[in-house]
Amino acid sequence: MTCTIIVGGQWGDEGKGKIVSYLCEKDNPSIIARGGVGPNAGHTVEVGDKKYGIRMVPTGFPNVNAKLAIGAGVLTDPEVLEKELEMLKDFNVAQRIILDSNSGVIELKHREMDKSNVHLSKEIGSTGTGCGPANVDRAMRTLKQAKDVESLQKYLGDVSKEVNTAIENNENVLIEGTQGALLSLFHGSYPYVTSKDTNASSFAADVGVGPTKIDEVIVVFKSYPTRVGEGPFPSEMTEEEAETLGVIEYGTVTGRRRRVGHFDYELAKKVCDLNGATQIALTCLDKYDTECYGMKKYEDLSDKSKEFIKIMEQKLGVKVTLISTGPELSQTIDIRNK
Numbered sequence: 001m002t003c004t005i006i007v008g009g010q011w012g013d014e015g016k017g018k019i020v021s022y023l024c025e026k027d028n029p030s031i032i033a034r035g036g037v038g039p040n041a042g043h044t045v046e047v048g049d050k051k052y053g054i055r056m057v058p059t060g061f062p063n064v065n066a067k068l069a070i071g072a073g074v075l076t077d078p079e080v081l082e083k084e085l086e087m088l089k090d091f092n093v094a095q096r097i098i099l100d101s102n103s104g105v106i107e108l109k110h111r112e113m114d115k116s117n118v119h120l121s122k123e124i125g126s127t128g129t130g131c132g133p134a135n136v137d138r139a140m141r142t143l144k145q146a147k148d149v150e151s152l153q154k155y156l157g158d159v160s161k162e163v164n165t166a167i168e169n170n171e172n173v174l175i176e177g178t179q180g181a182l183l184s185l186f187h188g189s190y191p192y193v194t195s196k197d198t199n200a201s202s203f204a205a206d207v208g209v210g211p212t213k214i215d216e217v218i219v220v221f222k223s224y225p226t227r228v229g230e231g232p233f234p235s236e237m238t239e240e241e242a243e244t245l246g247v248i249e250y251g252t253v254t255g256r257r258r259r260v261g262h263f264d265y266e267l268a269k270k271v272c273d274l275n276g277a278t279q280i281a282l283t284c285l286d287k288y289d290t291e292c293y294g295m296k297k298y299e300d301l302s303d304k305s306k307e308f309i310k311i312m313e314q315k316l317g318v319k320v321t322l323i324s325t326g327p328e329l330s331q332t333i334d335i336r337n338k
């Protein structure tokens with residue numbers, strides 16, 4: 001049984017949600033615990049013919065047997081959480097969620113400041129969800145915690161204890177990181193970054209697990225990386241080139257058009273190092289090579305795709321074990337045991 005952390009390897013939106021959903025279905029973890037900054041994350045989860053855009057609840061929610069946890073390090077926006085619990089009531093999420101009592105609480109003033117502050121909203125291009133200003137208050141030790149909010153009492157728990165107990169009981173544990181390594185406050189392209197570190201060790205800290213308990217770190221890379229908001233993007237392509245390649249994407253949280261680039265091996269190597277990556281999940285391979293759309297077997301991939309994967313493994317020194325070839329969970333190549 002394993003404790004696995006999922007990390008975004010670029011600037012967010014790598015398709016972590018799809019990989020987490022896949023692993024939750026396949027590996028049946030007893031608990032899925034969310035780390036990361038807060039509701040600045042935005043993941044689309046497809047279940048059957050329905051699409052759910054979520055920002056607070058762990059993306060593993062379709063597995064109705066698992067406990068869903070939000071770690072102490074994560075910021076919670078009670079309004080966003082309540083809306084999602086309502087939206088996901090068919091999945092019994094409200095009955096399964098464990099919100100750490102120490103999770104920080106985003107209030108209206110934080111959202112307002114995030115949107116009205118020119119530096120944050122215009123120069124950095126923040127998501128306007130209040131995360132940066134809330135983390136300021138957290139560092140000032142004036143931020144409310146979940147345990148201070150009446151309406152959240154029914155969801156409260158000790159996430160660190162839950163996760164460590166699951167590990168002791170030899171159960172599968174999945175720690176879901178949000179954002180991407182290159183948006184890290186410490187290791188990213190400061191000041192064009194988010195308000196916290198966004199790498200594996202921080203996600204472990206967010207949910208209260210020590211580094212010796214982590215078995216696997218899966219870094220998720222998108223074949224064509226994207227970035228929303230401002231900041232350097234060394235391998236960025238022109239909008240025309242992105243259109244020609246058919247990679248036009250808009251953000252889940254803000255609706256902004258995403259900037260698109262070519263795969264950057266040098267940055268990807270740095271990200272593998274930052275995270276101690278043990279595996280790579282490669283997403284959107286069908287965008288890199290449309291012939292691969294929907295494929296489920298490695299052997300069926302084109303030479304172009306196989307070559308791309310081979311070069312990636314050589315340059316990064318980490319195996320590509322999961323490959324996404326389309327939005328559906330079944331459109332996944334799983335070669336973890338090869």
Ligand code: IMO
Pocket residue numbers: 008011012013014037040041042043124125126127128129130131132177178179180183192193194195228229230
């Ligand atoms: P997921 O989990 C993409 C980016 C914002 C902005 C910068 C700072 O969906 O991959 P913030 O609101 O955090 O102060 O904004 O960070 N950003 C993300 N971009 N995906 C995310 O999360 C992001 N979370 C923050 O666009 O450039």
Ligand code: MG
Pocket residue numbers: 012013041042043252
């Ligand atoms: Mg997103």
